[in-house]
Amino acid sequence: xxxxxxxxxxxxxxxxxxxxxxxxxxxxxxxxxxxxxxxxxxxxxxxxxxxxxxxxxxxxxxxxxxxxxxxxxxxxxxxxxxxxxxxxxxxxxxxxxxxxxxxxxxxxxxxxxxxxxxxxxxxxxxxxxxxxxxxxxxxxxxxxxxxxxxxxxxxxxxxxxxxxxxxxxxxxxxxxxxxxxxxxxxxxxxxxxxxxxxxxxxxxxx
Numbered sequence: 409x410x411x412x413x414x415x416x417x418x419x420x421x422x423x424x425x426x427x428x429x430x431x432x433x434x435x436x437x438x439x440x441x442x443x444x445x446x447x448x449x450x451x452x453x454x455x456x457x458x459x460x461x462x463x464x465x466x467x468x469x470x471x472x473x474x475x476x477x478x479x480x481x482x483x484x485x486x487x488x489x490x491x492x493x494x495x496x497x498x499x500x501x502x503x504x505x506x507x508x509x510x511x512x513x514x515x516x517x518x519x520x521x522x523x524x525x526x527x528x529x530x531x532x533x534x535x536x537x538x539x540x541x542x543x544x545x546x547x548x549x550x551x552x553x554x555x556x557x558x559x560x561x562x563x564x565x566x567x568x569x570x571x572x573x574x575x576x577x578x579x580x581x582x583x584x585x586x587x588x589x590x591x592x593x594x595x596x597x598x599x600x601x602x603x604x605x606x607x608x609x610x611x612x613x614x
Contacts, residue, residue: 418498426495430487430503434510434527437517438479439464442472460522462557462610477526483507484530492534501583504531508587512594523594525561528587532568535580543568555609558598565591 418426439459443451448467451459461477484507491503507527514521532540543564551560565588572581592599601607 418495418502422495422499423502426491426499426502427506429491430484430506430508431510431515432506433483433487434507435514435516435521436479436483436510437514437521438483439476439522440517442475442479443467443469446472448472458522459517461526465610466608480511480522480526481530481533483511484527484532485534486530488531488534498579500535501579504535505583505586507531508590512590523561524587524591525557525565528565528584528591531587532584535583536572536577539568539571542571551610556602556607557610558595558607559602562592562595562599 437459439451439461443449443464446469448469451464451467454463454466459476460480461473464476465473467473484504487503487507488500492500508524508531510521511527512521512524513519529540529543532543546564546567547560549560550563551557554560565584569581569585569588572578572584598607
């Protein structure tokens with residue numbers, strides 16, 4: 409059963425604390441760290457130049473790609489759970505926003521980063537895990553049919569806020585509407601390649 413929608417009575421200082429906590433956790437660039445430790449150089453120099461799991465997969469190392477996916481998701485989940493434990497469910501929402509922004513605008517990468525899909529999912533797991541399962545099902549279905557990771561992420565991210573609004577969870581619906589909009593903007597180049605038929609497929613190197 410999903411948690412009940414929360415109110416909005418946080419103090420400004422707790423909002424800032426939750427955002428900062430989430431941002432710092434979200435800023436950890438797992439894809440870059442793991443590939444460098446593995447001796448594969450700078451992941452930003454291959455494929456799409458992204459630091460996420462899909463681009464790490466283009467190195468041919470499935471284990472590193474899986475580790476990147478898990479790390480990028482967990483930082484979102486941990487941010488939400490820690491903030492929720494310390495300051496309550498309202499703070500968890502702001503921490504989720506901070507984690508997502510930290511991933512795509514990492515302080516360690518001169519405010520650049522990934523496109524946010526794994527961290528989006530991690531935040532969703534922490535805030536509404538049944539909807540995270542729905543996200544995963546939609547992603548897998550679209551990816552299996554199309555072999556496009558970007559298309560699967562875009563479709564799944566559109567579904568999430570619609571479902572949250574439909575079940576009456578307005579605070580989380582608003583959060584994920586914002587996150588989905590940012591995610592779509594970050595994928596604008598992918599959308600152009602999808603329309604042009606030049607987007608890389610899952611598992612494709614280069």
